[in-house]
Amino acid sequence: NAGVMQNPRHLVRRRGQEARLRCSPMKGHSHVYWYRQLPEEGLKFMVYLQKENIIDESGMPKERFSAEFPKEGPSILRIQQVVRGDSAAYFCASSPPSGVPNTEAFFGQGTRLTVV
């Protein structure tokens, strides 16, 4: 049973380009969470999705950021017109449809985005 798979592991983008980060949840998991980790800081919640639904995007910046989790395929975190401040590690976690999310969420290895 593969864990949470994120790709790419490292992504370099020039200012103004778009960044697309992918997350495939663990088998049997239908809930996906995205977190951002700035250097020397803890993770900050961004968005919680279930298949085809955004449940909570309260941690997501209002502009340039969007997320989706289609019926088929991975969850995508999209950052348009990236700026240097978007450089961070982005982690995805997934949990099963029942139970308590926090105790049963597993994290992927993250995508490290560098904006140059």
Next chain:
Amino acid sequence: QQQVKQSPQSLIVQKGGISIINCAYENTAFDYFPWYQQFPGKGPALLIAIRPDVSEKKEGRFTISFNKSAKQFSLHIMDSQPGDSATYFCAASIYSNYQLIWGAGTKLIIKP
């Protein structure tokens, strides 16, 4: 009220010693306190967690101590080993809520 403050920022401990990392929270509604371990280049992994109905929880060499009145909790790693070298994060939330509030992390180095 949503903050979780973690200390120290970094910690060096001799092999076989006890590593202690502390966290303090503000929101009295929090009732779930996990610790995560993160190795370089990896995602965080749940290590151990506690709820406020107990003051201590032990799993192998890892122990969480919880002080509800002081709104503090700590991670103790007994007989610390070089393989324990990692960054440790405390977090807090309402148990049924998916939104964890994370501490800033402690980089632990165990010297052989």
